[in-house]
Amino acid sequence: MAERQSPSTRRDYADFYVIQTRWMDNDVYGHMNNVVHYSLFDTAVNGWLIEKGLLDPRRSETFGLVVETGCRYFAEMAFPDLVTAGIRVTKIGTSSIRYEVGLFANEAESAAAEGFFVHVYVDATTRRPVPIDAIRSAALRTLQIR
Numbered sequence: 001m002a003e004r005q006s007p008s009t010r011r012d013y014a015d016f017y018v019i020q021t022r023w024m025d026n027d028v029y030g031h032m033n034n035v036v037h038y039s040l041f042d043t044a045v046n047g048w049l050i051e052k053g054l055l056d057p058r059r060s061e062t063f064g065l066v067v068e069t070g071c072r073y074f075a076e077m078a079f080p081d082l083v084t085a086g087i088r089v090t091k092i093g094t095s096s097i098r099y100e101v102g103l104f105a106n107e108a109e110s111a112a113a114e115g116f117f118v119h120v121y122v123d124a125t126t127r128r129p130v131p132i133d134a135i136r137s138a139a140l141r142t143l144q145i146r
Contacts (some may be wrong), residue, residue, distance in 0.1 A: 007074040007111040008102045013086025014143040017044040017051075021079040031076040038069060041101045041115045044085030054136050062130050064097065064119025071115035077105045086111070089143040095129040096120045097140055 010016075019040055027033035049055035055063060077083065086102040098118050102111035121132050132140070 009109050014088045017048050017085045019083045021081045023079050026079050031078045037113050045099050061124050062121050064121050066117050067120050069117040073113045075112040077112045081105045088145050089140050094131050
């Protein structure tokens, strides 16, 4: 069996997005259900894009669709934890981008969960892949850790 990888820390991420957990996020076992982690990843990245003026869900002519995801869990989280999502970009292609997100409960320095997802940018009408525009690409490069 492979040795378990250690969780990342806050210093491993380029920017952050804070999300309040909700009562309904807890499952019957008293912790955050695993599907909520994926929702937090999506909320953090899309929230960041909206805050930076790079996405308007109702008006953008192009946007990213998730085509691949994954998650590793290290520690439990539960309502009423405040989650800080660390965001970084590890690959920018012509029409795709790979985000990595670490979820930190309250003031914790180590991630409770780490995930990734890949967006493929598509035309809002045709849903066919399109190149990432220059403005969005420049902003996304600020999330790359060197």
